Amino acid sequence: MSADIDYARYDRIRPIRWTGDALELLDQRKLPFVVEYLSCRTSDEVAAAIHALAVRGAPAIGIAAAWGVVLATRAIDSDDVTDAASKLEPALQRLNAARPTAVNLAWALARMRAALARAGADWRDALEREARAIDTEDLAANRRMGALGAALIEPGSGVLTHCNTGSLATAGFGTALGVIRAGVAQGRIDEVFAGETRPWLQGARLTVWELQQDGIDATLIADAAASHLMKTGKVQWVVVGADRICANGDTANKIGTYQLAIAAKHHGVKVMVVAPSSTVDMATASGDLIEIEERDPGELHGIGGTRTVAEGIGAWNPVFDVTPHDLIDAIVTEKGVIEHPDAASMRAAFGA
Numbered sequence: 001m002s003a004d005i006d007y008a009r010y011d012r013i014r015p016i017r018w019t020g021d022a023l024e025l026l027d028q029r030k031l032p033f034v035v036e037y038l039s040c041r042t043s044d045e046v047a048a049a050i051h052a053l054a055v056r057g058a059p060a061i062g063i064a065a066a067w068g069v070v071l072a073t074r075a076i077d078s079d080d081v082t083d084a085a086s087k088l089e090p091a092l093q094r095l096n097a098a099r100p101t102a103v104n105l106a107w108a109l110a111r112m113r114a115a116l117a118r119a120g121a122d123w124r125d126a127l128e129r130e131a132r133a134i135d136t137e138d139l140a141a142n143r144r145m146g147a148l149g150a151a152l153i154e155p156g157s158g159v160l161t162h163c164n165t166g167s168l169a170t171a172g173f174g175t176a177l178g179v180i181r182a183g184v185a186q187g188r189i190d191e192v193f194a195g196e197t198r199p200w201l202q203g204a205r206l207t208v209w210e211l212q213q214d215g216i217d218a219t220l221i222a223d224a225a226a227s228h229l230m231k232t233g234k235v236q237w238v239v240v241g242a243d244r245i246c247a248n249g250d251t252a253n254k255i256g257t258y259q260l261a262i263a264a265k266h267h268g269v270k271v272m273v274v275a276p277s278s279t280v281d282m283a284t285a286s287g288d289l290i291e292i293e294e295r296d297p298g299e300l301h302g303i304g305g306t307r308t309v310a311e312g313i314g315a316w317n318p319v320f321d322v323t324p325h326d327l328i329d330a331i332v333t334e335k336g337v338i339e340h341p342d343a344a345s346m347r348a349a350f351g352a
């Protein structure tokens with residue numbers, strides 16, 4: 001079994017491209033049938049793209065926001081760094097407000113603010129360097145997590161994933177999907193199942209398409225088929241990403257992750273959360289303190305723009321849920337693996 005991964009084969013998609021004067025985002029609202037980049041030339045266009053899910057996935061929205069700050073500098077005429085910082089702040093606030101649950105967004109903006117605070121007269125270049133660093137560090141973290149997470153998976157295993165955590169959701173390679181790519185490349189994973197991920201269908205529209213680009217077969221299931229699948233014994237791990245991991249290991253991720261973890265516990269299937277340390281939020285003690293984004297109930301009223309529900313029906317559309325840490329077998333970050341996470345093991349790994 002080789003630990004080497006052919007990244008040219010297993011890492012083909014780039015959702016975020018910086019051209020020097022625009023940010024190009026692979027428009028995830030249009031996939032899989034239209035592969036088209038949306039060009040953003042202002043930070044407000046980036047904020048709107050994040051809000052509208054043209055770019056999505058916790059690490060990807062952090063990276064996009066960092067480049068959004070670089071775009072915001074183009075509208076600042078001051079050479080003085082302190083003056084520039086105060087003039088940039090409203091744009092940073094608008095980027096931060098684009099989505100509430102993934103901590104990577106606030107984390108990336110905090111890094112950009114800190115880079116600005118350290119900078120001198122070259123503050124424009126310093127911000128561009130920082131955005132590039134956030135991007136390249138994410139790719140490196142994903143490759144490292146791929147190796148760490150795959151090592152936990154016994155050869156011959158089946159895995160079930162949820163939402164899209166791949167190249168599309170990151171700088172490249174992916175978090176949970178990176179582990180799955182590495183596990184397939186190393187011959188550990190025999191079968192990959194992906195849940196549709198109602199209502200936005202990240203699994204059906206993005207994950208199985210993304211794996212297909214690498215030549216990895218994945219079997220799509222209805223979200224509601226997950227317990228039935230686990231009962232057949234075909235999956236040994238649920239492998240998912242995260243939008244925010246709290247100080248006690250509680251993890252916010254795409255709606256439906258919590259019920260997968262409950263079902264996994266019942267069937268003796270293990271749960272692996274894979275996320276870069278930029279998703280760890282040691283300032284939030286536990287999952288009940290996380291703001292859960294609620295989106296347009298209209299997402300539940302139809303599919304692909306066609307109404308499927310009678311007029312006048314109300315709907316509730318929280319798009320994330322929180323999996324309590326005691327349902328998680330392993331949290332994998334680029335810094336290492338935390339088995340059976342709790343407040344003590346999180347503190348040991350990430351400090352106070």
Ligand code: MRU
Pocket residue numbers: 056057058059102162163164165166169170174175176202240241242243253254255319
């Ligand atoms: O609403 P989305 O599509 O941005 O939600 C994405 C998820 O929940 C992912 O699982 C998470 O951000 C991790 S992506 C590497």
